[in-house]
Amino acid sequence: MRVALVSEHASPLAVLGGVDAGGQNVHVDALARGLADLGHDVRVYTRRDDASLPERVPLGPRVEVVHVPAGPAREVPKDALAPYMDAFGDWMARDWERTGTPAVAHSHFWMSGLATLRAAAALDVPVAHTYHALGSVKRRHQGAKDTSPAGRVAAELSVGERADLVVATCRDEVDELVRLGLDPARIQVVPCGVDVTHFRPLPPARRGRAAGAARGGGALLPRRRQPHRLLVVGRLVERKGVDTVVRALAAVPGTELLVAGGPPADLLAADPEACRLVALAEALGVDDRVTLLGRVEHDDLPAVIGSADVVVATPWYEPFGIVPLEAAACGVPVVGSAVGGLLDSVRPGVTGxxxxPRDPDALAAALRPLLADPVRRRALGQAARRRAVRTYAWSQVAQRTAALYQTLALPADALLAGPAAVPALTEVAV
Structure with missing residues (x-):
């Protein structure tokens, strides 16, 4: 099957860690490769944001990235990209006519949905859509700080109504979409996934050396200075709630906090959120127990995660959240906010x-007994690893997604004979 994945601002070729580069980039990259492993031919359409980029770049066997000339050939904040989506869709439709029409197009993020529906209408291509984040949720939590265009929520509803299928990443998102006005019968849940081969528990002999082995932002990861280590991984943006962890640390003695993410280490001093976190740690008297690593390379991340006793993820809200899956695959328990995708990916008392959210006292109260109980931490981590392999491996996610594509690509008479079998994802696709 020929598949078009459309991700207007989140290229699978992008360097992760920037304000607009994160989980969606990982998702599109891994899904494209997983679909190709199943024998499908995949093209990922993303906006050209650099004039030097070639039109087409191979990503792997049976996968190529296509850079669409829509808007200026330079970086543009994603919230300013909506005016270029008509041009994006028109160019993509012409490309499909030249190079072969896909059996299915799968748009990622609301602006990609606008472009994809425009292209698909001209060629009668079925469209699946994944939001990754909802404007209604962002506005609820960020208020006046939300930089989304004024018409985002209405456009999201229009995309969901016009797409042939909406692929949500968690059950909480389904609730939000139904509240928005979408028909739940047209929504299927397929979660984000994790590379359970790359992210895996460190051998016991390596766990003790991990703190000196991995590199974060170009510097050696510091050796442990406290009996216990917490780790936060993610972009340095306020809604990720890293400040909640810093505040909780004041009530969790004998514990250090590493923060992996953001710009490279030598640029942290110019990053507003990094400066805010450093100032907060100093004000609370825990600056000697907080280390900002800056950007950590993907290859080094399993060792960084493996060096921690607990991974903490306390966003204000989270459409899904890749980091809890990466920690689980590494066999490290997660203490997270009870929001969004974490309600699915973390099973309280079983895997973490x-x-x-935004409650440092509750976070500290959860961390203290967990850090004091290595047997419990080990049990939670082992259960998390088993569940990651069983439920969230990209091979499973790609298989289920491909089965949904097939139901869209089948002719009407085949659908009358009965829907294609869509393999269930244990505990998640409910």
């Missing part, structure tokens, strides 16, 4: 713990 959940606490209310």
């Amino acid at each position: 713990l959940l606490v209310p």
Whole structure:
């Protein structure tokens, strides 16, 4: 099957860690490769943001990235890209006519949905859509700080109504979409995935050396200075709630915090959120127990995760959240906010713990007994690894996604004979 994945701002070729580069980039990259492993031919359409980029770049066997000339050939904040989506869709339709029409197009993010529906209408291509984040949720939590275009929520509803299928990443998103006005019968849940081969528990002999082995932002990961280590991984943006962890640290003695993410280490001093976190740590008297690593390379991340006793993920809200899956695959328990995708990916008392968002006291109360109980931490981590392999491996996610594509690509008379079998994802696709 020929598949078009459309991700207007989140290229699988992008360097992760920037304000607009994160989980969606990982998702599109891994899904494209997973579909190709199943024998499908995949093209990923993303906006050209650099004049030097070639039109087509191979990503792997049976996968290529296509850079669409829509808007200026330079970096543009994603919230300013909506005016270029008509041009994106028109160019993509012409490309499909020249190089072969896909059996299915799968748009990622609301602006990609606008472009994809425009291209698909001209060629009668069925469209699946994944939001990755919802404007209604962003506005609820960020208020006046939300930089989304004024018409985003209405456009998201229009995309969902016009797409042939909406692929949500978690059950909480389904609730949000139904509240938005979408028909739940047209929504299927397929979660994000994790590379369970790359992210895996460190051998016991390496765990003790991990702190000196991995590189974060070009510098050796510091050796442990406290009995316990917490780790936060993610972009340095306020909604990720890293400040909640810094505040909780004041009530969790004998514990250090590493923060992996953001710009390279030598640029942290110019990053507003990094400066805010450093100032907060100094004000709370925990600056000697907080280390900002800056960007950590993908190859080094499993060792960084493996050096921690607990990975903490406390965003204000989270459409899905890749980091809890990466920690789980590494066999490290997660203490996270009870929001969004974490309600699915973390099973309280089984693979980790959940606490209310933006509540440092509740976070500290959860961390203290967990850090004091290595047997419990080990049990949670082992269960998390088993569940990651069983439920969230990209091979499973790609298989289920491809089965949904097939139901869209089948002719009407075949659908009357009965839907294609869509393999269930244990515990998640409910």
